[in-house]
Amino acid sequence: MDRLRLWKMMVQLRAYDERATLLQRQGRIGAYPTFWGEEAIQAATVLAVRDTDWLFLSYRQNAVPVLRGLPPEQAWAYFRGDPHSFFDPSQFGCAPQCVPLSTHLPHAVGWAVGRRLQGGDEVAVAFFGDGASSEGDAHEAMNLASVFRAPVVFLCTNNQWAISTPFSRQAAVDRLSARAAGYGMPGVTVDGYDPLAVLGAVAEAVERARRGGGPSLVEAWCYRIGPHATADDPSLYRGEEETALWRQREPIGRFEQLLVGDGLLSPQEVDAEHERASGAMRAAGHRLDSMPPPTGEEMTAHVLAVPPAPWPGNLLRRS
Amino acid sequence: MDRLRLWKMMVQLRAYDERATLLQRQGRIGAYPTFWGEEAIQAATVLAVRDTDWLFLSYRQNAVPVLRGLPPEQAWAYFRGDPHSFFDPSQFGCAPQCVPLSTHLPHAVGWAVGRRLQGGDEVAVAFFGDGASSEGDAHEAMNLASVFRAPVVFLCTNNQWAISTPFSRQAAVDRLSARAAGYGMPGVTVDGYDPLAVLGAVAEAVERARRGGGPSLVEAWCYRIGPHATADDPSLYRGEEETALWRQREPIGRFEQLLVGDGLLSPQEVDAEHERASGAMRAAGHRLDSMPPPTGEEMTAHVLAVPPAPWPGNLLRRS
Amino acid sequence: MCSPCHRRHGREICSGVRDSRPMTTSSARLDDADTVTLVQAVDAALEAELAADPRVVLLGEDIGRMGGVFRATAGLEARFGETRVIDTPACEAGFVGVAVGMCLAGLRPVVELQFDSFSYPAFEQIVCHLARYSWRTAGTAGMPAVLRVPYGGGTHAPELHSDSPEALFCHVPGLVVVTPSSPSDAYSMLRWAIRHPDPVIFMEPKRLYRSIRGTLLGDTDPEGLLRARVIRPGTGVTIISYGPSVPTCLEAADVLGEQGVSAEILDLRALWPLDEEAILASVRRTRRCVVVHEAARSCGIGAEVAAIVAQHAMFSLDGPVIRVAGLDVPFPMFMLEDLYLPNAGQIVVAVEEALR
Amino acid sequence: MCSPCHRRHGREICSGVRDSRPMTTSSARLDDADTVTLVQAVDAALEAELAADPRVVLLGEDIGRMGGVFRATAGLEARFGETRVIDTPACEAGFVGVAVGMCLAGLRPVVELQFDSFSYPAFEQIVCHLARYSWRTAGTAGMPAVLRVPYGGGTHAPELHSDSPEALFCHVPGLVVVTPSSPSDAYSMLRWAIRHPDPVIFMEPKRLYRSIRGTLLGDTDPEGLLRARVIRPGTGVTIISYGPSVPTCLEAADVLGEQGVSAEILDLRALWPLDEEAILASVRRTRRCVVVHEAARSCGIGAEVAAIVAQHAMFSLDGPVIRVAGLDVPFPMFMLEDLYLPNAGQIVVAVEEALR
């Protein structure tokens, strides 16, 4: 296992996230949901699966397709309300980021069952949050996956907040992994700021799924260090102290200490990589600015493969 | 605890159910979902709660309001498609039977929270089936109840069938009570054909709820001995042998053996009580036949407390 | 670039392409291929497509061994196995979501929702995903799924087993909504729907499942299936309807014929997109228009048809556009359903109003 | 027999009775009671009703400490406590179902659905229970709940945060659907809705939350709030609209005025039931009709209005009924929303068509 590669992916995610926040402040994109601190979970998961495995994402994993080759500017275009951000899921093995909570979890089950029916051995990983765990679709998906013994890993990023709602008002259990037993599947909680712990747990669940052992639930325990999204003001509902405490535990610095201690990296190399990643994202920001805006005709584009003519709703009056 | 009262309620339910099946065969009501064999669960639950506690029912518990005073003919009127079957929930402490699976479970939570907000100490009991456990609403209700510490007992009649779907294809666990831990609430499975076991488990859960100890899940394990409803033909999807086996374990005969053995009842008294109950239901059947049919004006009745005038949809053309 | 579908996507198997293989009639398992009921036609269409295309899978509650509560999938699990005819747990949102995921995997799922009202729990999946996936993947991930929804009243069914939710789906952009009124249309339209690359809500008039018989025609013009059809030509008034109300309109036309009124009956077949051309052509010819359906009146299909006429053919009309529709009330308990459902007498009265 | 509501029910507290206490303006916590924004008006109405009636409770995601994502409940948890302003877990079906149960317990819940599209997961609860409970309990268990749904586009919001689902609710029998277009209407109509004994879907035009200011009037005629209102009288054409499109219509009327066309603007306010009388009276006077909304066109409110006109006022019209509506496409990504949303220019063109 390539710890340096894992670290570089985390650094890339951090650079993406910080650049996105900047782009939002500069008005080059609209509201943006930062994932600052959740890089270990996302990067380790991408490393734990094969390229042919698919990842089903919520808005909070909007950079995961970038780890698989989507240009950052195309990912950001989503946040400036640009349909040119839409991509082909099969090209990156990533479903588009999903806004309605947990509704993509059944998709992961269907995709996984569908691939298996066609003789494939791929695995689906579905990301969701502690808040999303309360939605009916989360339950239905986990139950369906276990009845179908579908090769799916349900990966819950428990960052202890759903907008302003703390985990204690979201669920009356200490750990969401306790739900797994109710579906007859294994469940485990790991430190979401420890990339190696996440990697180990996800890899084990993925291998079990691939071998036909059915679905699992992995809960990555962490804390939403940033606001819910750039428009959010956490001071309305939580104190700074707890956040500050968790900020100290953030995964990248901690992992770098380990790698430097193990002699795999020098402090200079650390700085250089951050510099490089940040420069690459700055350049992507410029490419975003020069992406052509969408045109009115694109409003009906791709809604249907066989469009009706004329399109109901007086299209012509608009162009 | 009055075991004779419990037994009489079970006998009443049996007489109701068998008469309903007969009414259906005679064309006096339409399709009817028999609950033959589930009398112990229903009667014991009614005895385990106070009159001021409310019961939230699926179609399979259509006779439970009768145990609380609803005339049987009014309950049956439902199955002849007669709106005169509609009753006041507060009069019988029973919500109307609910057709869409598990959708009444959140109502139980809301009612229980609402009563507590008003200073009451009532408890809600919500019946649902093994099939219904797969619906998102079941999950959302259990989670909401546990977060709100609502005084609710979730009572799952696991009769191992959802129409033609066996429990093994509904969920990948041995016992649905295993779900409770995922909500931080107690869960237990009892023999659904043993009225005393059900009574004990429900009473304990009800008392815990009343004391402020929050919700519980009680699973009453049994078997759907009859068809899903009168229109259903179980031979399409299951063999007779298993059903025959479970039919021998049905709760009423077993309970009568116990009561006779304990000297609480004589065989003659047993027969007499069945005779009496059956006669009462025969009479109710006659009253059903003489209930006046609804009129066209009743189509809009009670849809809204403040009806629009005219009612959209050309009412007049119909009368 | 995917050569059959002319889109840019990297999928191994393209599920988004329109299928142009000929549709031939499968007469297997039909007692009499020439006169089958509507539900048998559905079964036969499913069988034919399962046999023709390994990507087709069926999903739903009790569709396997039992063959569905209406027996619309009778015999299919036995023939195709339980990996292609899949009994699901009771969770409509979940299994419609599974169908979305199966489309992503290159399959063509056909989902049975047991009754009209049990589409409501799947509403979010339908609106947010089934209808929007093609759009939000720039056309690379089409949703060639079919949702079969037995709908409508008149079957003495319990509460919430008689709804007509078709207009809800027509108001949701991104869905094609169709409904047959005869066994032959049911067969051809369902086969077409399964081959169609866009999500199709296939509304099955359950009142007609066993009440009418017809002939199965395999090779109808697939494009034509989205067009409305004049099922009885006439000159004095156009009666526009679809699905379960079509036989009622024919009945009314008989009565009107005796009264010397020649009624043209237009069966819409596709509810979204509506065949505006056919509607306008007929209305302009007869100069009178009545629309009939059993769904609630407000914002129903009748409203849309009337609005199209009011925009494009108002001055070709010699009478008001009259709707015969359900009341805006919950579908009544079944003792009252005959009073609720549009009947021939009401349609005749409506025509008289339109002729004033 | 319950004396205030004249119904037979055994509830201790009757929640089904229409409330006739006077609605007086609460100016607490408003910076300037005379010129408040629409979202402040919502907050003030909620506060006034919480203060006036202990049965009123609020439910929703993030409505407590945070005061809601739009701050429509700002300060209310602090004043009324977390037993009356209840933060829920993220489960819309569940907490709308909880509201149904609270009505059964005699409360009057007011539910915030965070955004338009997040009403879809609650659709089954709304259709099967909220809309039908009074009916299926013979009127003994009314549902005096309010669902507040911030809706519509124009706010540069992400996917699925700009939908206009009002017509879906109008097609569902058993619901009252209303929408204000000004702070004063928002205040009076919301207070009315909370006191109303039937379930009310209260659609809040989120684009107008902070863009317009107005005065709060407490004591308006409660019955009148269900009536449409002529917000600008005119003689040459009637432009019918509601909610977020009303200011756009006023803008168009200005342009038309310069062109010598006197446009009457009718704000529907209630979408179900529609005020047919007001619609027909205005259309008969001006003899021209344009309907404007941003929701998809097919089976929208515009269709219903046009159908009503086509049935009852066809021969009073001198021009076709023109709809300016959303395209039948998913609400676009926000770079395109200005092109999608009806604008004054399009309304002017539509009026020109209606005047032909």
Ligand SMILES: Cc1ncc(C[n+]2csc(CCOP(=O)(O)OP(=O)(O)O)c2C)c(N)n1
């Ligand atoms: C069905 C649905 N309801 C409500 C929302 C609004 N919403 C957006 S994010 C969010 C909180 C989600 O919290 P969590 O699942 O913990 O994910 P996180 O934001 O912490 O990554 C809510 C309620 C939504 N997106 N979808």
Ligand SMILES: Cc1ncc(C[n+]2csc(CCOP(=O)(O)OP(=O)(O)O)c2C)c(N)n1
């Ligand atoms: C939301 C919804 N989906 C589907 C149905 C159709 N249906 C009626 S009963 C049933 C099976 C329910 O099984 P279970 O919950 O075990 O209850 P039982 O019938 O065994 O009492 C199904 C699928 C329904 N009533 N509601």
Ligand SMILES: [Mg+2]
């Ligand atoms: Mg979270």
Ligand SMILES: [Mg+2]
């Ligand atoms: Mg069962």
